[in-house]
Amino acid sequence: MHDPRVLLDPATDAVRKLARRGYSLDLERVEKLLHGRNSAIQKGDESRAEANRLQKSVKGASPEERPALVEKARELKATVTLAEEEHRTFDEELTEYLLEIPNLPADELPDGATDDDAELVRTWGEVPAVENPVDHVDLGEKLGILDLGRATKLSGPRFAVLKGRGAALERALARYFLDAHTERHGYTEWSVPALVTRPTMTGTGQLPKFEQDLFRTEVADRELFLIPTAEVPLTNLHAKETLALEELPLAYTAQTPCFRSEAGSYGKDTRGLIRVHEFSKVELVRIVDPAQSRAELEVLVGHAEALMQGLGLAYRIVRLAAGDIGFSAEYTYDIEVWLPSQGRYREISSISDFGTFQARRAGIRTKAKDGARGFAATLNGSGLPIGRTLVAILEQGQQPDGSVKIPDALVPYTGWDSLTP
Template sequence: MLDIKFIRENLEVVKAGAAQKRFEVDLDLIVNLDDERRGLIKEVEELKARRNKASDEVAKLKKAGQNADATITEMRSVGDQIKSMDDRLKSLEQQLQKALLTVPNVPHPSTPEGSTPAENVSIASWGEAPKTDFKLKPHWEIAEKLKLIDFATGTKIAGSGFPVYIGAGARLQRALINFFLEEGRNRGYTEVMPPIVVNAESATGTGQLPDKEDQMYVVTRDEFYLIPTAEVPVTNMHRESVIKAEQLPIKYCAYTPCFRREAGSYGKDVRGLNRLHQFDKVELIKFVHPETSYEELESLRSDAEHLLQLLKLPYRVLLMCRGDMGFTQTKKYDLEVWSAGQERWLEVSSCSNFEAFQARRMNIKFKDGSGKPEFLHTLNGSGLALPRIVSAILENYQTDEGTVLVPSALRSYMGMDVIKSA
């Protein structure tokens, strides 16, 4: 959410930003609502000031044993006016609030213009695709042959998109989770294990509600939402609070399962591990001072890249163009890993700066000794999402004997060097 004052003072910038992000928003309506709101506040507060004074007078008169009926009668009608104006004000504020939630965050000047994924800018790449003299298989064939993942059984017990990992497949999951958390810890992130369901307030704080409700699994009986990412519970840890400036930056890494309905996405992508309803992810989350948030974005990205380098998986870094960035971000990088068997890039991390967009929505501030509390900036990025890393490992590290070499960084976590047929 943007500040109404910021919108008023930077109307053209906000308008242009929304257009570039391809969101439709009626800013004139918002400014009009705010004008009306301010006018009404002024009126009703003047009436309230009158009433407060009159109440004092009544108290004095009564204390002196005098009659106060005239004032009381007058104030009775003032009270009615106040009530009806307060009702109108409340409804105005709700309309304004609702309208403000439709205004997207303004893209940072350093982000490229463009409206489609094709216009994202590849700013770096690392590693090289494996060169082999045999035909590389897609991960689902490898996983089936080596009995690492059982998609059909997952479909039986839950539904499609809920795979069962078995044997070395399950160990690979556990090894990756431990590896990611351990590396996060090495880079100064505090490990967190949050609830994987959240209430409506938390889901609203990070922006899942109201717009993305159809993408979440909902436990209606108890009003819980299954989290689509650890970002939701972890960012909400500091909701409604003021943090001392010297505690910044606060950095968390959290492993959670993630649940996504993926409503409306069908097609080629769903094969194998490419798109699941439940998957595992380690997320990196930062709360930072506004002055440093773009440096923090770069270091967040480098923390995520480091993991891919340790796993020796080839990847590229995309700087998202304004049209492909999403509603809440000011700047966003995607890390895409090369999946050699499918011969395609797979997104395994997206690192974003939200500036004060989430913090304002959640009321997270910081305060140094002297100044007023201010909204801080929040960032997050995957570090990393597991399924596509698993596909990349299976595909990039496969041998012509049908086995899969374990990346050297992962061997101590796996307790094995090669994944063979069980």
């Protein structure tokens, strides 16, 4: 969430920046609501102070003067009550509007709003030469590790069932990711709930804007939401807390199920594991000094890349266009993995710097040794999603005889180096 005073500051250039991502900022509305709130606060404070002075005067007043003073004090108290109601009204409307305004995109991002507008940063690995490539769905079904038919029977479309070595490979990937992040990259592993409250979802920016994309539950008048990513509970672990600046960065990871309604049609993505309602993912979250957030973003990208390289998967890094980044992000890199069946790179991990945007919403503050206070910066990225990584392993590792080579890094976790029909 934004500080309205910062939005109104011409130096922020908020209107231009938000226009780059297709959002039209109503500065007049912000100014009107902020002025109304501040005026109500001032009127209430002045009336309260005057009422307090009159109360003291009543004690020393003569019997003749006292009734008028008491009446005046009563009027001032009524004015204070009215001012407090006006303050609440303006504050609620201002907060409601500010919660709908996306983060300001960084000027370094390219213009545009589509995948085609992204800027290539680098590529890694040699794209495998696969003759007549088979997609991951056909591969998985022929190998006997993927059963979409039974998944549909259980839950409807856009769900998946993995069995046998498929389920074991899913488990192996999660262990490999978590071991790398905790043992080599310095992350603390957490086990967190998959059901969270509305304020928790609001803190990271999923609410109120994306409520239609979330799975919501209500039992016995208690409302909870299924998380779309572990970013939500991990970041909000420190909601409404003040962190010592010198103790940052904090680096957290968790494997959780993730739930997304994925409304709309995405062509081939509706088939298989690329775009499903429920999937497993290992998430990375960093809470840092805002002055270090961009450098920390590069660190985070490096940690996700290390896993891609460890698995030997050909990929590329792109810098997203200003109009294509997420609601809460100010700067985003995507890692895109090569899929032979599609003959192109597809997103496997999105890694973002949110600046202080999420911390303001969640109330994650900092305090320096000299007493200076502020808000933390937050970052997060997939490190990595289990399903999409499995897709890439199947497609890049497919062999002419129908088998699939398992990356060497996973052999200690699986006990086998290939999948065969």
